[in-house]
Amino acid sequence: MALIQQARQGRIEAFNTLVLAHQARVYNLAYRLLGEPDPAADATQETFIAAYNNLHQFHEGSFVAWLMRIATNACYDELRRRQRRPTLSLDQPDTEIQWISPAESPENAAQRAELSRAIQACLDALPIDQRTAAVLCDVQGHDYQEIATITGASLGTVKSRISRARERLRACLRSAEELLPDAYRLNQKKP
Amino acid sequence: MSLRMFGLLPTDADLLSAYLDNALPASERAALERRLTADPNLRTALDELQRTLVILRAAPQLAPPRDFTLDPARYGRSPATLRASRTNARVWLRWSAAIAAIALIALVGVIVRGINNSRQSTSSGAIAIVPTGMLLTSSTTPLTISTNSLAAKRTESPTLPGVIPSTVMSPTLVQKLAASPALPVAPAVSTFRALPATQNTQPNVLQATVAPLIDAQSTSAQATKAPPTQAPLAAAAAPPDGQSAAAQSAGAQPFAPATMSSAATPPAARLYAATLSATANTADSANNNAVAIDSPLQALWSLIRRLLNLLGSGLPSG
Numbered sequence: 001m002a003l004i005q006q007a008r009q010g011r012i013e014a015f016n017t018l019v020l021a022h023q024a025r026v027y028n029l030a031y032r033l034l035g036e037p038d039p040a041a042d043a044t045q046e047t048f049i050a051a052y053n054n055l056h057q058f059h060e061g062s063f064v065a066w067l068m069r070i071a072t073n074a075c076y077d078e079l080r081r082r083q084r085r086p087t088l089s090l091d092q093p094d095t096e097i098q099w100i101s102p103a104e105s106p107e108n109a110a111q112r113a114e115l116s117r118a119i120q121a122c123l124d125a126l127p128i129d130q131r132t133a134a135v136l137c138d139v140q141g142h143d144y145q146e147i148a149t150i151t152g153a154s155l156g157t158v159k160s161r162i163s164r165a166r167e168r169l170r171a172c173l174r175s176a177e178e179l180l181p182d183a184y185r186l187n188q189k190k191p
Numbered sequence: 192m193s194l195r196m197f198g199l200l201p202t203d204a205d206l207l208s209a210y211l212d213n214a215l216p217a218s219e220r221a222a223l224e225r226r227l228t229a230d231p232n233l234r235t236a237l238d239e240l241q242r243t244l245v246i247l248r249a250a251p252q253l254a255p256p257r258d259f260t261l262d263p264a265r266y267g268r269s270p271a272t273l274r275a276s277r278t279n280a281r282v283w284l285r286w287s288a289a290i291a292a293i294a295l296i297a298l299v300g301v302i303v304r305g306i307n308n309s310r311q312s313t314s315s316g317a318i319a320i321v322p323t324g325m326l327l328t329s330s331t332t333p334l335t336i337s338t339n340s341l342a343a344k345r346t347e348s349p350t351l352p353g354v355i356p357s358t359v360m361s362p363t364l365v366q367k368l369a370a371s372p373a374l375p376v377a378p379a380v381s382t383f384r385a386l387p388a389t390q391n392t393q394p395n396v397l398q399a400t401v402a403p404l405i406d407a408q409s410t411s412a413q414a415t416k417a418p419p420t421q422a423p424l425a426a427a428a429a430p431p432d433g434q435s436a437a438a439q440s441a442g443a444q445p446f447a448p449a450t451m452s453s454a455a456t457p458p459a460a461r462l463y464a465a466t467l468s469a470t471a472n473t474a475d476s477a478n479n480n481a482v483a484i485d486s487p488l489q490a491l492w493s494l495i496r497r498l499l500n501l502l503g504s505g506l507p508s509g
Contacts, residue, residue: 012267016260027255041256048259052266100252116251137212138247144214163201163208170243180246 004063008055015055019048022064024100025140026071032135033075035124043074050074062146069150072132079128111181118180122172126165133158134165199236207237211244305492 006014026047030040047070058066099112123131132151136142142150147158173180206223209215215223227234 010267012261012263015266019260020258023255023259024252027259028253031253032250037253037256041259044255045259048261049266052261098254098256100254112251115246115249116253119247119250134247138244139250141248144212159205159209159214162212163205166208166240166243167204169247170239173243173246174239 001063004055004058007052012052015052018063022067023048025064026067029068029071029135029140030075032120032123032139033072033128033131034078035120039078043071043078046074046077047071061149065142065146065149068136068140068142068146069152072150076128115181118173118176121176122169125172126168129153130161130165130168133161134169137162138166199233203233203236204240207233207240210237211241301488301491302495305488305495309492 003014003018007018023044027040027044030043030047031037034040034043047067050070051067054070099109099116123135126134129151133147136147136150137144144155144158144162147153147162148155151158153161206215206219210220210223227237
């Protein structure tokens with residue numbers, strides 16, 4: 001809260017400290033909701049600019065949840081823009097994805113990329129409200145109440161969305177089982 | 192494998208999901224655990240759901256492609272200051288719009304007033320358009336004031352020597368002259384140039400106004416045997432050394448209607464013209480304000496008329 005108070009008083013350095021602390025979480029949420037790295041980066045930047053400009057509106061509660069709400073809305077805006085103006089793929093290479101991980105072998109890095117692509121493909125197949133609930137709960141680890149705060153939905157709606165999303169993801173991942181690394185295949189016996 | 196394959200209901204899926212999140216009340220949790228022990232399909236569904244969550248929670252975290260810190264040069268001001276500047280900009284925009292609207296209304300008012308004045312002058316005569324206190328000289332210049340058509344028709348006959356342009360007279364004097372049977376009808380002059388009020392005290396103004404009048408009348412004056420007062424009057428009207436005409440004409444004989452009516456000759460008219468011009472020079476100082484106010488309006492109206500004429504508009508001429 002001290003950094004937030006300093007940022008309110010115009011100390012941009014204090015706000016940038018908050019940015020560095022939360023940018024990975026915001027960027028990963030945007031990437032999982034949008035599915036592409038470059039639009040995710042744009043939405044992340046818009047999130048922090050909007051957060052700085054509206055810092056006076058944050059009074060109490062979880063700053064992270066408030067930030068995630070702004071990020072979610074930025075992603076929804078981008079998805080609405082896509083619906084209005086569908087763009088053709090020009091085969092431009094996106095920003096190369098890099099993972100937050102310690103040094104690992106090339107084989108593990110390939111398995112990680114394969115797992116990430118499979119999960120993303122299944123997330124992309126979900127309705128946006130279920131996708132948001134699943135990413136916030138199962139990928140980012142927020143609890144029901146935080147998700148209700150972020151999405152503005154009731155607690156019962158959040159539970160229902162999470163349940164539906166998990167069921168769809170389970171079915172999707174099972175159908176794409178051959179794409180998953182051996183350690184993550186659903187037909188394996190529980191370790 | 193869907194819930195139907197497990198023989199489960201959607202409510203079971205909600206229960207299993209909440210169970211894995213440890214979000215069930217104790218009673219419901221105990222009831223579900225009893226069912227899990229008894230129902231192998233429900234147990235299998237729970238296992239697959241749990242592994243799904245393991246996969247999702249193992250989703251690799253992406254490293255941000257760059258830092259998203261804000262540029263201090265651009266965002267260095269506090270959010271409150273930024274809000275205040277945006278608010279100020281909105282206030283300025285509103286005030287600017289209001290001022291622009293008022294200016295537009297004022298412009299429309301000036302145009303409407305000009306049109307009304309033009310119509311009034313068309314019906315009342317040429318003298319009505321002459322601003323009070325404005326000294327006019329005969330010339331063709333960009334800024335012109337045309338007399339109306341009725342006055343022009345009235346003066347289609349050749350201008351008599353010694354005739355005084357009606358535009359240099361005040362309305363009351365014109366009425367007096369009109370009442371005098373000895374004076375000719377005041378002609379309308381085609382064009383005049385409005386001089387700035389500051390030039391009224393220059394001697395060449397009076398010279399330009401009266402001297403041509405006298406030059407044009409020289410032959411007729413000789414024919415009618417002008418009285419001895421003509422010589423000093425001409426000298427006063429056209430000073431050779433460029434001295435102030437107002438100062439020289441200050442000693443001229445004042446206007447006397449009785450004398451005018453009895454003289455009934457062009458020299459009397461010249462006397463009137465010189466006297467009137469001299470009087471105008473001294474009396475215009477009291478009317479300069481009127482000139483200063485009326486001239487911009489007339490200049491604006493003249494400009495608008497020219498523009499409208501260029502566009503082929505059919506506004507009445509005034």
